[in-house]
Amino acid sequence: MSNPVLSDLEEPARKVFDPVQTAAKYAAPLFLIFLIVIFALLHPNFLHPLNIFNVLRQVSISGLIAIGMTFVILTAGIDLSVGSLLALAGLVAGYVAKGGLADRFAIGDSVASGNPVYMAVAAAVAVGVVGGLIQGLVITRLRVPPFVATLGGLTAFRGAALWFSEGGPISGFTPDFTWWGQGRIGQVPIPVIIFLAAAVVAMFILAYTRFGRYVYAIGDNANAAALNGVPVRRITILVYVISGLSCGLAGFLLAARLNSAEAVAGISLELTVIASVVIGGTSLFGGVGGVFGTVIGALLIGVLTNGLVLLNVSSFIQQIVIGIILVAAVAFDQFAASRRPG
Amino acid sequence: MEMKFLKKVMPAAAVAALLSTGVQAQDLTIATSVPSLGFPFFVHMQKELAAGAEALGGISLISTDGENKTPKQTADVEAAIIQGVDGIVISPIDAVAMAPALQQAVDAGVPVVTIDRAVQGVPGILAHVGADNVKGGEAQANLIVELFPDGANIVNLQGQPGASPAIDRNKGVHNVLDGMADKYKFVAEQTANFAREEGASVTEAILAGLDSPPDVIVAANDDMALGALQVTSEQGLDIPIIGFDALPEALGSVRDGGLAATIEQFPGGQSRGAMDALVKYLRDGTKPEAVILLTPIAITKDNINDAERLGELN
DSSP: OOOHHHHHHHSOSOOSOOHHHHHHHHHHHHHHHHHHHHHHHHOTTTTOHHHHHHHHHHHHHHHHHHHHHHHHHHTTOOOTTHHHHHHHHHHHHHHHHHTSSTTTTOOGGGOOOOSOHHHHHHHHHHHHHHHHHHHHHHHHHSOOOHHHHHHHHHHHHHHHHHHHTTTSOEEOOOHHHHHHHHOEETTEEHHHHHHHHHHHHHHHHHHHSHHHHHHHHHHHOHHHHHHTTOOHHHHHHHHHHHHHHHHHHHHHHHHHHHTEEOTTTTTTHHHHHHHHHHHTTOOTTSSSOOHHHHHHHHHHHHHHHHHHHHTTOOHHHHHHHHHHHHHHHHHHHHHHHHTSOO | OHHHHHHHHHHHHHHHHHHHOOOSOOSEEEEEEESOTTSHHHHHHHHHHHHHHHHHOSEEEEEEEOTTOHHHHHHHHHHHHHHTOSEEEEOOSSTTTTHHHHHHHHHTTOOEEEESSOOSSOTTOOEEEEEOHHHHHHHHHHHHHHHOTTOEEEEEEEOSTTOHHHHHHHHHHHHHHGGGTTTEEEEEEEEOTTOHHHHHHHHHHHHHHOSSOOSEEEESSHHHHHHHHHHHHHTTOOOOEEOSSOOHHHHHHHHTTSSSBEEEOOHHHHHHHHHHHHHHHHHHOOOOOSEEEEOOEEEOGGGGGGOTTGGGOO
């Protein structure tokens, strides 16, 4: 790096041991392990491989989007449009796979293949990327705050999904389409493999590329980053594109998993996704956190929901528990931030 | 940090876990799942399922809430299989999207009975108990024909786009009236998302846009009908309004001369019937009819005593 100030950003001078900071770093993984132990003790089948893979598959869709969301939140942004974009991308994938809306409800043996699966995936990803790009441009060029820009996206993409699908689902795909959501390699479900692979790639990008350092720098202080030559606009657009891309892929996977793309899919999904990121220790103020934490946060929500269902806890109490944990995580984040030097 | 979580979370979770562990001898464990406990209709369904199980005796219930999200309901079904339940009674959120999860249940040897909404493409389903939403829409339309034999201008408040009851009820209304399009005209058709406030605001907008008030308003559920009623009574218009679901509040309104009618689908009867069918199969091996349909009827002031939930009114 030629820029001395950015080199400083690479290695923050926070070597002094601070128990609060340390706890903030390891709280989520430790709490996850704690939950797993408790549920394993309380329910004999919790650790059954089938259940483990159920939980992993259940979190893989929202988890995949949470990985994209982590990039956005690291820049101190937010993407509320993810659930709507997922629905739109899933429908487009279904439309392409079926080659139109003509036999949109044909399921079972009567399913005829319209277009090959790779075209459906490409279409879904393209929808996600374009959606993210539009929002990134609105945020950087029109200077609309991310919350408002993506709130607009939340409404507009949902409307587009309903309009595009005429309100109804597109159902019934070929086995090589549904394999991506329902298939397994060995015992491991395909969506889980994609989720974990995406996490590894994202961790690598954030840790070892210049783009990754820029993302943190913008979240730390966008003005300072700009003064130091970080292309703030371009990076900001890119993080929304990444978020959109993850929605596109997730929309395809969900359609494959359910054998149906629904215009009403992913309603309020943004809340689960943001909760995963935040519980995983990424600060809503940007600059702090990472994808490892997000994976842990997603697993934590998945394990908690699954364990409480296995223990036959009322679904109302489940929601209360998850709400409390979310608030506790952010409160702790605030507390840790207030003690952070600088 | 852990201690913080511990203090906050564990009491709730532990207490709930203890409370839910039954001690008396139960020979059957049955999982129930409804689309969303955010809607009184499904709360009633869940209560009736519990009452049905209680009446049969010896059943411990695992009740889950789909929260109107297919992935959540899928996760609940997967958990039920892991728990090793003896059977599942479910009202699927979506006919197709819930098929993979219910196929898993069938493959795992867990008998499944569906209520209210059937599931498509799962041959191993033990039985479906329901009332046909299309028939319910037709009952609404038939009532319109009865009320206005010479024809009518109709406002149609549709349900949430994409939701299968919304699609089916709308289809039922059109099935009957489209054949007499010269007499029965839809002067406005708009969605109000099954919600009361939208029922009111959409009706307001429609009335403002029409040259003369419509003869009748038909709504795909009671909430929208009651919202519309709010507006018409504010404006001093006497337009018959037909709801759907026979919720207690709507029944009260029908009784007191507010709504003209609502459609009764007997969700309680469906729920108890489904529980009965499943338990009979599990205990005696009696295989139920594959499809058990209750015929929906229009409830007006004249036959209000046929309504299932009239007793909930005080």
